[in-house]
Amino acid sequence: MVVPDSDVPPQHTGSVQQTPVHLSPLLTDLYQLSMLHGYWHHGMHQQQAVFDLYFRRSPYGGGYAVWAGLENALEYVEQLRFGTDAVRYLESLNLFDAAFLEALRGWRFSGRIESFPEGSVVFAHEPLLTVTAPLWEAQLIETALLNTLNFQTLVATKAARCVSVAGGGSVIEFGARRAQGPDGALSASRAAFIGGAAATSNVLAGQRYGLPVVGTHAHAWVESFPDELTAFRAYAELHPASTTLLLDTVNTLASGLPNALTVAQELRGRGTELRAVRLDSGDLAYLSRRVRAALDAAGFPDVKIMASNDLSENVIQSLISEGARLDIYAVGTQLVTGGGEGGGALGGVYKLAELDGQPRMKLTGDPAKTSLPGRKRVWRAHSSHQQLAWDVVSLGSQEEPPSVGERVSDPANPLRRSRLPAGLSWENPRQTVMEAGRRVTAPEALEDLQRRARGECSRLPEGTLRLLNPHTYRVSLSADLQTAREQLISRLEDGLGDTDSGTA
Amino acid sequence: MVVPDSDVPPQHTGSVQQTPVHLSPLLTDLYQLSMLHGYWHHGMHQQQAVFDLYFRRSPYGGGYAVWAGLENALEYVEQLRFGTDAVRYLESLNLFDAAFLEALRGWRFSGRIESFPEGSVVFAHEPLLTVTAPLWEAQLIETALLNTLNFQTLVATKAARCVSVAGGGSVIEFGARRAQGPDGALSASRAAFIGGAAATSNVLAGQRYGLPVVGTHAHAWVESFPDELTAFRAYAELHPASTTLLLDTVNTLASGLPNALTVAQELRGRGTELRAVRLDSGDLAYLSRRVRAALDAAGFPDVKIMASNDLSENVIQSLISEGARLDIYAVGTQLVTGGGEGGGALGGVYKLAELDGQPRMKLTGDPAKTSLPGRKRVWRAHSSHQQLAWDVVSLGSQEEPPSVGERVSDPANPLRRSRLPAGLSWENPRQTVMEAGRRVTAPEALEDLQRRARGECSRLPEGTLRLLNPHTYRVSLSADLQTAREQLISRLEDGLGDTDSGTA
Known part of the structure; x- marks a missing residue:
């Protein structure tokens, strides 16, 4: 779908030799390029980074979302290059070293992307897509990934x-x-x-x-x-x-x-x-x-x-x-337009989880905005009736499914804990869709994506589809992940005195 | 701006010989093409039509809008052609006569467009843009005009x-x-x-x-x-x-x-x-x-x-x-995203006002949705302090500015009438921007459009800029236009018995 047939004979478009808008490397926020410049300047750009893309609240006050836009996002990432005119424009801004701009010409995405298959039913707080790549590769694609996936998932x-x-x-x-x-x-x-x-x-x-x-x-x-x-x-x-x-x-x-x-x-x-x-x-x-x-x-x-x-x-x-x-x-x-109650935009974010083997997180004054550090894995449970039942986010090192009786916690409120019940079958609902910068899954027909979405919606627990105040589908953090998160929070907070609270 | 420099050397895009999305003749609703087919089949496609583009309510519950997107809309209309691949796709739908598809290859926009200059401050109910062209030309461009102008005006x-x-x-x-x-x-x-x-x-x-x-x-x-x-x-x-x-x-x-x-x-x-x-x-x-x-x-x-x-x-x-x-x-x-109160989309519409010299209108059960028939003209008054003061929509045949004491009426409520005061200087705020299918005004720098918007906002009557429940800027219908509208309504209603009211 990147290269649809021409609408007009070539002679009509001879002068329209432009990169289609959705494939330009400049489809990004300036700060991404400023950061790339910095990472490159400080010799950090090749450090291995892990970024997670997720949202914190289902759109429209509902209880789920349908994951869409992946195909377009992968197309974008796979073909991304800095051509002469993009570089020339960046040069004209007088913000970047010439050597950095030269280095950009060699920029390629060489990393791995894991994702829920497009058309999957997904929930707040779970990593929907994870990028593992050298820092300057993973950072650059943030804006375009969010732009594509936020909007299509919303619609x-x-x-x-x-x-x-x-x-x-x-x-x-x-x-x-x-x-x-x-x-x-x-x-x-x-x-x-x-x-x-x-x-x-x-x-x-x-x-x-x-x-x-x-x-x-x-x-x-x-x-x-x-x-x-x-x-x-x-x-x-x-x-x-x-x-x-x-x-x-x-x-x-x-x-x-x-x-x-x-x-x-x-x-x-x-x-x-x-x-x-x-x-x-x-x-x-x-x-x-x-x-x-x-x-x-x-x-x-x-x-x-x-x-x-x-x-x-x-x-x-x-x-x-x-x-x-x-x-x-x-x-x-x-x-x-994805209009209506809480609509207009899906607030998907893209957060650094690990760099150079070390877990990272954003703390901030707002607990709901605190990210999940480290490499992670998503587990999804089906009940014996093939209903979707529970999603658990664990450390990436956890190779076995969550176990019966494990104490898991709510991602937004660590005080809310539950024990995992028996009778669930666990699987990894995400797949590797890009490896070494190349797609490793074939594009799927839109009919198949529609079928997947319809099938998963029909297997949601009762009440989850309700338009307002739906049943909250369970998404939990594994005990190990919650511990790892708390340890990192303590480390980051060490030595902080004054706080950001307006009532302090 | 249609033909920006290439981002990548031509050899990279050699196979991406596509019409940019925003220039495709297929950027339209299917029903436009079905109607074109019908107009052509019934020999009506060359009848001269007049369509007005307007909105019925300012976005966000506010009192004005800033008119934007015109440059892109005009670019689109001027270059629009049906190339081989567009025609081949339409052929594949098995909905259209071969002779009609052949005729589409000759389709060009040959008409006139009048519009407020881009960056103008505009209001509900006044024709912002008027297309005068053979029916099948004016009809086809509706979707793209609305798409471009609705969204940019909203933002x-x-x-x-x-x-x-x-x-x-x-x-x-x-x-x-x-x-x-x-x-x-x-x-x-x-x-x-x-x-x-x-x-x-x-x-x-x-x-x-x-x-x-x-x-x-x-x-x-x-x-x-x-x-x-x-x-x-x-x-x-x-x-x-x-x-x-x-x-x-x-x-x-x-x-x-x-x-x-x-x-x-x-x-x-x-x-x-x-x-x-x-x-x-x-x-x-x-x-x-x-x-x-x-x-x-x-x-x-x-x-x-x-x-x-x-x-x-x-x-x-x-x-x-x-x-x-x-x-x-x-x-x-x-x-x-133009989000927020009443946001997400501007409800701009594009309505037939005249065909083959005869005024036309949409009646419907909803008075607020009744359109203004016939060719019209917009007059805008400034006060002696250069404040914007009053807009009047008159019949197109009215060549003199509205006169002191003229009884004008509210477009949404004909019972609300006022007399035009003295001390106003009237001008025609719209200009012809396209004639015989070619643009007749030069593209303007975005800085100039921003300056125009800022200038006009600063000359609005006090309270018009208020975010909510603003002062309502006066937009009125001239006495002649109101009379013409009422006559056409009576003619259309003749002979209608049952009504659409749920309480009937």
Whole structure:
């Protein structure tokens, strides 16, 4: 997917010899380059570093996330090089030694990346992706990794939430016009599909990612004809096998519905069936019941009803609870921007865990922001019913699964401890996806990622999918890791007097 | 800016002969192409159409917006072509006639675009941009126009809001890692600068758009050295003239501050000055006062204090009201995603206003969503003190400015009428930016757009900049336009019986 086919013949793009935005080495914060410069200057850049990428809170106040964006992140890392123009630009900033800039030309990512497979269900506080590489390699890729994985995980999770409450109805992504930039739209379409969206309206996403594309018509279509019936007929004439009619340009019940019924009859007379009608304003629960009843009464029980107009998982849930009769939910703005309660961004972070064989951590005044030091491993338990049951983060040196009765602790609150129960089967849910800078797993089809996400969502403990105040899926620290963390905190705090508290 | 210099030598991108995402004709919703097909099939595609782009509510519950993204939108429209691969993809969908696909190869935008200049302050309900072109040209570009202009206007407005409460402090954009995709980050950096951000951390945005880039260092820098003081010294050694030290890796007051003071003294001994310190956690109001006092007492009144950590215009305002002593506000997530109250997306729409000489409108059950029919003109009044005072949308045929005493009405509520006062000077704030498909205005420097935005914000009526419940800037419909709208509504409603109301 890095190298899609050209849209225009080469002669049209002859002068557009640019690195695509998403592959540029400059897609980074300046401070990464300043730090690289420093590490290089002080001869530290080749020290082996371990960084973990994780988030501290599930998006939207929910209880899980769907991990997405990995494929794009790996593409980015694998091909990353500093070409002449990037170096020339950095030179123009007058911030960097010439010898450092020369060294950048030899920069390659040569490290290892472990990650949950894309489409996995993941939780707060566990290392989702771990980079092991020379310090200046691991540091540089932080911004792009976070940019790609934060956003796609946010959108995939939103899609999964919409699907989880749609009661078997389809969710489709209709957000291109409200997405955050052209590539934001494209990434959003991809991520929404992984999270469970059945299709997108974004044609470019269809082309680039092979996603199913769908669409109806706009109000402008109806307004372009002398009257609505003429407009509906004209549309159906052209797309007899795939006609969805938008009912609300004039008035949904008084005009759109009877005209759609007329066209449905006419289509049937010609041997095809109207596919769907779309409601885009007004009281969707009420209108959908009226429209369903009218379609059924007229002998069209198979015509689907699609809803649009600022939908979100909360709106879908509320429509269903009010008895709406909807088959397809076209979700736009809220899906592609990851909008809503606690939304808009996933606060994923990328923290140094080990350098040159020594565990590292960020302390700070805020305990919830204290990172987990050292190389770690994630263990995931399934119950005997194949339900996901418990994730444990252990020291990387722990080669055996957690044991029954082990006392584990809450990552955000070490006073909350539990003993691991019997009856769990443990596995390592992460895999090595890059080794020596080269990908070692094949790209997966988006359909497979969607299938993985759907499968894992269906195996979550009851209540975990709930939109608000969900059951908290257990993520714990192993006893050894908790001990190691406390020891490092004590060492770092030694000798600190004054504190950062405003009440001190 | 469409054709930035290459980052890598051509041989590296030889196989990446793709149209950049933001220039593809497939960056559109499928239904646009379905409608184009239909217009073409029914011989309507060359009918002259007028579409208006506008929004119905200012973002974030505020009273204005800063218009941004125009340059990118015009670049897109001017170069838009259907190349072989785009056509081949559309062919593969089996939705379109071969003759239509052949016709698409000849598709060009040949129309006119009028718009507020980029960086203008704009308001709800007024046509911000008007496209006059053959129907199939005007229809196709809807998705890309909305995508580009909605998002950049959202971010530029957020930046302006942050600047408006920063009391002379600088706002800088630090959001790349939380932005919505790589290009979302780039667009956001551009728009934030227009809205008043002084600089960005995004190096790619620096290169592509010539923006000032800034940065400090991360916690990982400190953790990579044996201790914080060593880390600070190492950083200052490399960037003596531009050192900003992050204070909270261990403990802001107990460790970061005294170590920064040591380094500040050492730098001064070598003839340079520490530039700034950065606070990234804890009670920023309290910590900034303590740090300011310590810096002042030690003889460093010119060292700036920068704050980061989930800032927004509301947080900045609250910090200042609590007596924080901050000079630089690094705003990330909230700025680049346009997050917060009513944020996440600007609900800009693009509505057909006239076709083939006849006014058109969307009626629907929701009066606030009823569009303004016909060709229109925008008039903007300045008071004698050069304050922006009043915007009036009139019929396009009105060649004279609105007159004193004219009865104008509220776009969302025709019952709210006012008479235009004396003492106003009227002008046409929009300009023709594209004619016959070619741009007729030169691209403007981003500094000029920022200057325009800052100037217009400073000339808004008192209270309009307020973050919440601002003074409502007057935007009215001329008497003639209101009459024309009512007549068309009556005509459309003729003969409608049943209604869409849930209580009917």
